[in-house]
Amino acid sequence: MKSIEKWADRVYAENDFGRSLATSLSGLIGLVVYLLTNDWVIAAFSTIISFPIIRLVSTGINEKIERNKQRNISKEKSLNTYKKFSTEEKEVIASYVKSGGSVLTWGQMNNEAVSSAAVESLIQREVLWASMSADGMRETFALDSEIFDIANEQHTKQNS
Known part of the structure; x- marks a missing residue:
């Protein structure tokens, strides 16, 4: 038993x-x-x-x-984070979507008509950071991939 x-x-x-x-x-x-x-x-x-x-x-x-x-x-968390961004922050993110990737060189970023305060804000929110290109020759700004994907989806929905 x-x-x-x-x-x-x-x-x-x-x-x-x-x-x-x-x-x-x-x-x-x-x-x-x-x-x-x-x-x-x-x-x-x-x-x-x-x-x-x-x-x-x-x-x-x-x-x-x-x-x-x-x-x-994870996607829901990123979407909620994206919704909290200011208009200026979303414009910075939109410049990544417009360029077609989640990384911009410093030169590309300087040519964008975006708020430097919004760039710094995204850095403080830890969705944007300074990085290096794969060849190690240029400094870049890298955007969080999930945030980029959300913004890209939003852009695609708006243009459909």
Whole structure:
């Protein structure tokens, strides 16, 4: 009796989604097979064989769902941040969208008709920072990629 209690404690204390689902479904498969065949050996093998397959599939699906949730949370956070920007800050970001990338050289930035206060504000908000080009020859201003993506989507919606 102790071993059954110990097993039940382990099963019900489990918090791994894939294992929990696999335990339930493979147990159900074993029960159905037993009820149909009245053979506990075939039912046990059915349970044992189905468990790892169900666990792999359910874990993969759950991980995909969790990644999508995290992406959506990150996108929502970036969108909320973008909505809080002032008109001048959005004009700075729009210059990145207009140029087609999330990095502008200092020369390009100096040629833009944007507020230097807005540039500094975005730096303080940590969505814009000074960087170097890949060849190490020029200094650049790099815009947060998620903010750039949000601004690009907003620009595309407006022009549609």
